[in-house]
Each structure stands twice: as C-alpha cells, then as structure tokens.
Amino acid sequence: MSKESFHQLVASLSAEIAGRPLDQELDGWLNAHHGAGTPSFEGLKQACIEGVAQGWLCDREGGGIRYGRVFKPEDALQRFSVDVVDMQDIAGPHHSHPHGEIDLIMPLEGDATFDERPAGWCVYPPGSAHCPTVASGRALVLYLLPEGQIQFTR
Template sequence: MTPTEFRARIATLTAQLAGRALDADLDAWLNREHGAESPTYRELKAACEAGVAAGWLCDREGGGIRYGRIFKPADDLHGFSVDVVDMADIAGPHHVHPNGEIDLIMPIDGDATFDGRPAGWLVCPPGSAHRPTVAGGRALVLYLLPQGRIEFTRD
C-alpha cells in the first residue's frame, strides 16, 4: 500500500459521502454498508496498519498520541481532509468540528473503543465537540473532516 493507493481508496469512499448530511442517518448507513465486517473496513484497516508500519501515516507524535494529516482537502477527496491517529488508553485534545467529522474506529489490540464506540464508524455532526478518547487498548482512528475544519479548544 502506498499513499497514492490509499488516496484512491479513500476517494472511492468519499464519493459516496459527498453532499450527505453528517448525522445519525449517515452513521447508520456507514455502519450498515461499510461496517466492521465489510470488505471496505478490512481494506481500510489493512491500509492504515501498513501506512503506520511504513512510516507515512501517524508520522508525528505529541502527548502520547501518534498522528498526522496525510491529505489536505481536495476535489478528488470531495472536500475532505484525511487524518489518522494511533492512540492507546488516552484522551486527546478537546476540539470542535465546525463542519462535522467522520471517524473510522479500528481497534488494534484489546477491545479498544473510541468515545465508547467499538470497531466501525462514528459520525459527529457539525458543531459537535469532544475530547477523543480511546479506552480498552490501542486503536487507529481515521478522521474525514469536511474542508479540513477542526478547532482545538482549551477545554
């Protein structure tokens, strides 16, 4: 898996997300159509694991979290940016999602959860905020951010 191949795989997914509201309906649809038992999930998880192992994903570290924005928002990604984090039993920095956020939760060991959710998708609506938390082990989390918008806070 190369960054170019990864980008093409993400673009295939974001084409299905373009123009959709980031809400509970999208959350349910993603988990039904591309959930933890699907080929999409298995392919994306394998790609993320390979990217981390090769060093082109999660190439930065701070506060016990490995992270990195692999792609800025672009037309071929339908306006989404792509970030991946590698977290183990830790809470990350509080932030707001002005345009929402779509997360793919990929436990690596244990029964890791992200914000209390197991393997699969979590859609955070526009204006939502959280302190992203992985508990119960280690997980990779892929973030799709419309227009790359995220605002870190002091909370």
C-alpha cells in the first residue's frame, strides 16, 4: 500500500460524505454502508495496517500512543485532514472538535473499543470534546477532521 493509494481510498470515501452534517445520522449511514465487515472497512483497515508496517503511518510516538497526520486538509479530501493513531489500553489527551470529528475504529488485538464503541465508525458533532480512549486491547483509529481543526486542552 502506497501513501498515494491510501490517499485515493480516503478521497473516495470523503467524496461520499462531502457536505453532510457531522451527526448521528452520518454515524448510522457510515456504519450501514462502510461499517465493520464491509469491503470498504476491510480495505481501509488493511491499508492502515500496511502503512504502519511500512513506517509512513503512525510515525511519531508520545505518551504511549503512536500517531501521525497523514494528509493535511485539501480539496481532494473534501477539506478533511487525515490522522491515524495506534493505541492500546490507554486514554489520549483531552481535546475538542470545533467542526466535529469522524473516527474509523479498527481493532487489532482483543475486543478493543474506542470510547466504548466497537469496530466501525463514530461521529462526533461540532463543539464536542473527549479523552480518546482505547480499552480491552489495541486498535488503529483513523480521524477525519474538517479543516484539520482540533483543540487540545491544556
């Protein structure tokens, strides 16, 4: 999996959700059409696993979390930035999402959950905040952030 091929996968998905509100309706739609067990979910998960193995995903580490911004917001990605984290039984730093956040939860070990959600998608609306937490194992989580906006709490 090349970084360019990964970009095409994410661009294809982001084109499907362009302009939609980040809300529970989008959460349900993503899980119905691209959720755990679907070809698109499995393709993105495999791409992330390969990107981590090749070293261009999750190329940084801090506080026991491997992470990295893969792509900055751009028109081809519908103005979403793309980040991927690798977490195991840990809570990350508290932050808020000025424009919302879309997460793809990809368990790797155990029955890993992200913020108590199993494999699949989790959509946070604009203005929401949390301490991202992986429990019961290890997971990769792909984040789509509108305009790359995230605000870490001091």
